[in-house]
Amino acid sequence: xxxxxxxxxxxxxxxxxxxxxxxxxxxxxxxxxxxxxxxxxxxxxxxxxxxxxxxxxxxxxxxxxxxxxxxxxxxxxxxxxxxxxxxxxxxxxxxxxxxxxxxxxxxxxxxxxxxxxxxxxxxxxxxxxxxxxxxxxxxxxxxxxxxxxxxxxxxxxxxxxxxxxxxxxxxxxxxxxxxxxxxxxxxxxxxxxxxxxxxxxxxxxxxxxxxxxxxxxxxxxxxxxxxxxxxxxxxxxxxxxxxxxxxxxxxxxxxxxxxxxxxxxxxxxxxxxxxxxxxxxxxxxxxxxxxxxxxxxxxxxxxxxxxxxxxxxxxxxxxxxxxxxxxxxxxxxxxxxxxxxxxxxxxxxxxxxxxxxxxxxxxxxxxxxxxxxxxxxxxxxxxxxxxxxxxxxxxxxxxxxxxxxxxxxxxxxxxxxxxxxxxxxx
RNA sequence: GCCGGGUUGGCGGAAUCUGGUUUAACGCGCCCGCCUCGAAAGCGGGUGUCCGCAAGGGCAUCCAGGUUCAAAUCCUGGGCCCGGCGCCA
Numbered sequence: 401x402x403x404x405x406x407x408x409x410x411x412x413x414x415x416x417x418x419x420x421x422x423x424x425x426x427x428x429x430x431x432x433x434x435x436x437x438x439x440x441x442x443x444x445x446x447x448x449x450x451x452x453x454x455x456x457x458x459x460x461x462x463x464x465x466x467x468x469x470x471x472x473x474x475x476x477x478x479x480x481x482x483x484x485x486x487x488x489x490x491x492x493x494x495x496x497x498x499x500x501x502x503x504x505x506x507x508x509x510x511x512x513x514x515x516x517x518x519x520x521x522x523x524x525x526x527x528x529x530x531x532x533x534x535x536x537x538x539x540x541x542x543x544x545x546x547x548x549x550x551x552x553x554x555x556x557x558x559x560x561x562x563x564x565x566x567x568x569x570x571x572x573x574x575x576x577x578x579x580x581x582x583x584x585x586x587x588x589x590x591x592x593x594x595x596x597x598x599x600x601x602x603x604x605x606x607x608x609x610x611x612x613x614x615x616x617x618x619x620x621x622x623x624x625x626x627x628x629x630x631x632x633x634x635x636x637x638x639x640x641x642x643x644x645x646x647x648x649x650x651x652x653x654x655x656x657x658x659x660x661x662x663x664x665x666x667x668x669x670x671x672x673x674x675x676x677x678x679x680x681x682x683x684x685x686x687x688x689x690x691x692x693x694x695x696x697x698x699x700x701x702x703x704x705x706x707x708x709x710x711x712x713x714x715x716x717x718x719x720x721x722x723x724x725x726x727x728x729x730x731x732x733x734x735x736x737x738x739x740x741x742x743x744x745x746x747x748x749x750x751x752x753x754x755x756x757x758x759x760x761x762x763x764x765x766x767x768x769x770x771x772x773x774x775x776x777x778x779x780x781x782x783x784x785x786x787x788x789x790x791x792x793x794x795x796x797x798x799x800x801x802x803x804x805x806x807x808x809x810x811x812x813x814x815x816x817x818x819x820x821x822x823x824x825x826x
Numbered sequence: 827g828c829c830g831g832g833u834u835g836g837c838g839g840a841a842u843c844u845g846g847u848u849u850a851a852c853g854c855g856c857c858c859g860c861c862u863c864g865a866a867a868g869c870g871g872g873u874g875u876c877c878g879c880a881a882g883g884g885c886a887u888c889c890a891g892g893u894u895c896a897a898a899u900c901c902u903g904g905g906c907c908c909g910g911c912g913c914c915a
Contacts, residue, residue: 444884445878445883448877448884451883452884459846462895479895482896773857774858
């Protein structure tokens with residue numbers, strides 16, 4: 401969320417941004433928020449004065465009691481103070497709740513380089529990289545390939561779990577792991593610390609890292625417990641330092657998360673029942689950075705380069721898009737999507753997403769860092785996919801299939817495949 | 827899951843039974859200043875957060891409530907940690 405102080409000081413900037421995001425109703429929210437904020441602070445002053453009076457009287461009573469004086473008159477005098485305080489504070493609570501309602505929903509301030517637009521069709525292509533191979537045969541879908549290579553089972557996954565789940569087997573399962581190890585090794589080599597986080601998270605921590613809509617549309621909740629299955633390791637990594645103050649000397653912190661990811665995908669396009677592309681569970685290697693505010697734009701490009709280097713290494717053509725104001729979501733100040741080339745559909749499809757969340761997540765999570773002079777400031781957080789196997793598998797399976805139905809293993813993955821260079825049709 | 831013990835600042839640790847000059851004694855750490863060629867020691871100040879231009883004040887003893895003029899302390903519910911038992915990949 402944005403700091404209330406920031407909104408107080410820059411209401412016009414906030415409104416201008418909401419307009420860019422096509423959030424017209426929220427513009428009125430800002431005025432109401434500021435009004436409620438002022439009322440709240442006034443009420444706070446009032447209740448605090450009453451509390452000060454009460455505290456003073458309490459000390460006096462104590463003193464009198466020690467001297468053996470009769471305190472009943474004094475108690476009568478301040479008798480109604482507690483209820484007065486209670487009344488005011490109840491109103492205050494309502495104001496605070498409304499203020500929080502707004503703060504939890506008003507989105508982050510956009511970076512100036514974010515293109516204006518309505519939806520994903522207005523995303524700006526930043527660059528296209530890699531040579532597209534020519535195929536002189538009809539390409540199979542990645543789902544068909546997996547089945548033909550005896551590398552997975554979608555029907556039986558429907559039986560045991562439901563649509564949107566998959567079994568991977570044999571060499572394709574190994575390929576899934578190879579992709580993960582490849583990404584981990586590249587990131588660890590570049591100074592990132594490997595992290596295996598909890599796959600379940602409580603509500604409080606979760607509210608800090610995601611938008612409220614996600615609780616409905618994305619997250620699986622454990623029945624009878626305040627626990628949610630993580631949608632990405634970004635979430636437990638982000639929440640890791642909740643309510644902490646980090647020393648300037650310990651940041652930047654660079655994490656490489658590895659986890660299974662669970663998503664309901666309600667409200668998104670159909671679930672992929674013959675493949676791994678849009679599914680309820682997949683594995684993902686994720687980059688996450690905590691850093692000083694002045695470093696975050698530099699790191700945004702750094703984690704972008706990491707992701708691009710992974711696809712360059714795989715020799716899979718991709719493009720980078722700068723996600724526009726209408727498609728970016730409430731948390732990021734700027735977001736790049738990485739899209740791999742689908743030779744079968746002759747279009748790009750999303751394989752990763754790179755967000756600079758600036759102080760937005762850190763404000764909700766209350767993560768600060770302490771400067772050398774003792775001052776404290778909210779930290780910046782960034783996250784980017786390295787490899788989501790469900791999507792990277794599709795990219796590999798389409799770009800590396802051969803006319804005879806076999807699959808060539810990308811050279812860079814061969815060491816992770818126990819030397820296997822090709823998966824033949826069985 | 828059951829039984830018992832516990833939860834106080836950056837850390838150790840008093841005060842809890844018997845509510846009251848204890849937001850926290852005592853000790854350690856960290857930061858700044860003085861001293862010094864530099865450092866240590868020593869001395870002085872600081873070391874959570876919120877409201878306020880300031881003066882000043884509020885809040886903060888795991889969390890949420892309650893009782894009370896007053897809660898670290900009493901009551902209710904919940905979380906977490908330690909030990910024992912049980913259950914179990």
